[in-house]
Amino acid sequence: MLKGRHLIDPQDFSIKELESIFDLTERIIESPEDYNSICHGKILSTLFYEPSTRTRFSFEAAMLRLGGSIIGFSEPGSSSVAKGESLADTLRTVGAYADIIAMRHPKEGAPRLGTEYCPVPLINGGDGGHQHPTQTITDLFTILQAKGRLEKLVIGLCGDLKFGRTVHSLIKAMSRYEDIEFLLISPKELQVPDYIRQEILIGKGIPFREVERLEEVIGELDVLYMTRVQKERFFNEADYIRLKDSYILDRDKLLIAPEDLVILHPLPRVNEISPEVDDDPRAWYFRQVKNGMYVRMALILKLLGVK
Ligand code: NCD
Numbered sequence: 001m002l003k004g005r006h007l008i009d010p011q012d013f014s015i016k017e018l019e020s021i022f023d024l025t026e027r028i029i030e031s032p033e034d035y036n037s038i039c040h041g042k043i044l045s046t047l048f049y050e051p052s053t054r055t056r057f058s059f060e061a062a063m064l065r066l067g068g069s070i071i072g073f074s075e076p077g078s079s080s081v082a083k084g085e086s087l088a089d090t091l092r093t094v095g096a097y098a099d100i101i102a103m104r105h106p107k108e109g110a111p112r113l114g115t116e117y118c119p120v121p122l123i124n125g126g127d128g129g130h131q132h133p134t135q136t137i138t139d140l141f142t143i144l145q146a147k148g149r150l151e152k153l154v155i156g157l158c159g160d161l162k163f164g165r166t167v168h169s170l171i172k173a174m175s176r177y178e179d180i181e182f183l184l185i186s187p188k189e190l191q192v193p194d195y196i197r198q199e200i201l202i203g204k205g206i207p208f209r210e211v212e213r214l215e216e217v218i219g220e221l222d223v224l225y226m227t228r229v230q231k232e233r234f235f236n237e238a239d240y241i242r243l244k245d246s247y248i249l250d251r252d253k254l255l256i257a258p259e260d261l262v263i264l265h266p267l268p269r270v271n272e273i274s275p276e277v278d279d280d281p282r283a284w285y286f287r288q289v290k291n292g293m294y295v296r297m298a299l300i301l302k303l304l305g306v307k
Contacts, residue, residue, distance in 0.1 A: 003305030010173040024298040039068030045098035046072035062296035088117040095119040121303040136169040138292040158185040159227035166266040182208040250274040
């Protein structure tokens, strides 16, 4: 039962529970009109303490397409946060008005702490460089749609593996499926954090390799997950400038990639995928964006227990 639960970490839901979300997502995609007033009278609140386009709008569009309403802020400066209100009090207050809350926060662990005070289901829309579970459910759904399976896959993650929360969440989530191998493609300075390497990859005995050149491994991949260098999490501008264009996926690199490669990106992209790749049938990132809204529709229905 997902009714009344929070979603903070990709492993908060079992594989079976995720499958129930994928099934409902598919049903919504097949006949969205059957769902367009099912959340009438319900309110979603989006509390975004960090910039966002996809995550916030897709949550809001999801609730509006279910016939519900939305309240929230995209700038904490326009709310009582600017007066010094604590996260606990903001969540208690908004939880008195809304039926479900999606929150993005720059501090890692803030949403987990928030669950202690939030009287309604709280969804983590990204906490610092930590986790981003709704992006991950979207990624899993898209991989399933493209490949027909979540097992037996060689997954390349490329770019900023140190600060990219979507990367950490995806590794955590995929580590539960059989026969997964990761190829981690990044400059030395942007390799995955030690807890991911030790606790998840080594701890669970999952095969992985850390390499610096995309060309070296692109031919072996089933899925290539490109990511943006996370400018806002760098301490020093010079390092960002030096590393920001480490990888650019273009047509030339795709010449040596498998015919059935699936290219994903959580977006926003900066330079890491050249626009000439967008028309390639292997580019799935705009389908992934759209899936994100449908997945969030399914998630809202499940957490609210709306049938
Ligand atoms: C990502 C995020 O915010 O972590 N964007 C998203 O939610 N789709 C990725 C990023 O900002 O690079």
